[in-house]
Amino acid sequence: MTSTATIPPSVSLGRMLHPRFTVTGAPGAQQLVPANLRAAVLTKEPAGQAFVTGVASLLRGFATEGTPSTLASLELPTTDQGWRDALIDASIEDTTKRAGRPLLPAEAADVTRQAEAIALEAEGVTSKSGDVVLAPHVVQSLLTTFATGTASPAAANAARVFTHELEHTISPDPTLASVTNLRWLEEGGSELLAHTRLATSLRELGLPAMKPTGIAYSDSVLAVAHLASLTTPGSSMRELLQGRALTDVPAELATRIAARHQLGAAERTLLTQQFDAFDGSKASAEVIAAFVAERAAVARGAAAVTPS
Numbered sequence: 284m285t286s287t288a289t290i291p292p293s294v295s296l297g298r299m300l301h302p303r304f305t306v307t308g309a310p311g312a313q314q315l316v317p318a319n320l321r322a323a324v325l326t327k328e329p330a331g332q333a334f335v336t337g338v339a340s341l342l343r344g345f346a347t348e349g350t351p352s353t354l355a356s357l358e359l360p361t362t363d364q365g366w367r368d369a370l371i372d373a374s375i376e377d378t379t380k381r382a383g384r385p386l387l388p389a390e391a392a393d394v395t396r397q398a399e400a401i402a403l404e405a406e407g408v409t410s411k412s413g414d415v416v417l418a419p420h421v422v423q424s425l426l427t428t429f430a431t432g433t434a435s436p437a438a439a440n441a442a443r444v445f446t447h448e449l450e451h452t453i454s455p456d457p458t459l460a461s462v463t464n465l466r467w468l469e470e471g472g473s474e475l476l477a478h479t480r481l482a483t484s485l486r487e488l489g490l491p492a493m494k495p496t497g498i499a500y501s502d503s504v505l506a507v508a509h510l511a512s513l514t515t516p517g518s519s520m521r522e523l524l525q526g527r528a529l530t531d532v533p534a535e536l537a538t539r540i541a542a543r544h545q546l547g548a549a550e551r552t553l554l555t556q557q558f559d560a561f562d563g564s565k566a567s568a569e570v571i572a573a574f575v576a577e578r579a580a581v582a583r584g585a586a587a588v589t590p591s
């Protein structure tokens with residue numbers, strides 16, 4: 284092989300052995316359609332039927348809330364090999380699209396190594412084109428619960444992971460790759476919404492009410508929750524985080540925080556600039572909270588001495 288040889292995306296044997304679905308229909312009327320034999324077989328089983336019906340209902344729920352999902356396909360690996368292969372294929376496809384040309388062997392090897400590392404840690408992934416892949420333990424928990432209707436913390440966690448990945452398919456940003464400084468917002472926002480929406484998601488999926496246990500909130504979740512709490516109480520967190528492109532959320536957050544705390548245009552601009560340097564840590568959210576408190580106190584002081 285010469286150094287100019289390129290690696291085409293492939294569908295491995297590992298991926299042929301687990302269910303894959305494509306999604307058809309307009310937002311709010313989407314259906315899962317089997318994309319391989321294993322998916323066709325699954326939909327003949329009661330658990331598989333309940334699954335495709337439940338997912339269609341969940342997608343309808345997102346659309347009804349004004350934040351439709353752009354889920355394009357769903358892959359349910361049942362083995363570590365299938366999961367690993369799916370992640371490698373998805374990463375190669377994403378990177379190829381971004382590069383605008385087929386990858387060189389060295390680039391493909393790099394992408395493969397990164398995907399293998401992700402396979403060891405992640406519970407689910409979503410590509411920029413709306414392809415969702417769930418980890419085998421998540422798939423097993425979900426399908427078992429669809430088959431038995433039995434509530435368990437593992438099944439609740441699986442539903443949370445699935446909802447989290449679907450949140451990534453809402454208001455996707457085509458430039459996400461170039462705005463890695465907003466990853467905290469995409470990840471923290473998706474996780475926060477997956478938690479707050481879990482009971483609704485379970486009902487739409489047709490699963491029993493249940494709660495995950497032992498969930499440790501990441502810093503990015505706490506940071507997003509902290510920032511959202513600085514905006515007007517009672518306003519929709521879903522509308523704020525998912526009702527616009529990801530890149531427009533920081534400016535909207537700054538506008539809402541400024542409105543709530545009666546800050547002027549200059550402070551709003553300063554807030555927006557602070558979001559640019561934001562790293563998603565709890566400490567950086569506290570810096571912003573302190574800034575808001577200080578400026579709000581100054582604004583109140585100014586108001587107090589201004590004769591009416």
Ligand SMILES: [Zn+2]
Nearest residue numbers: 447451470473
């Ligand atoms: Zn995520």
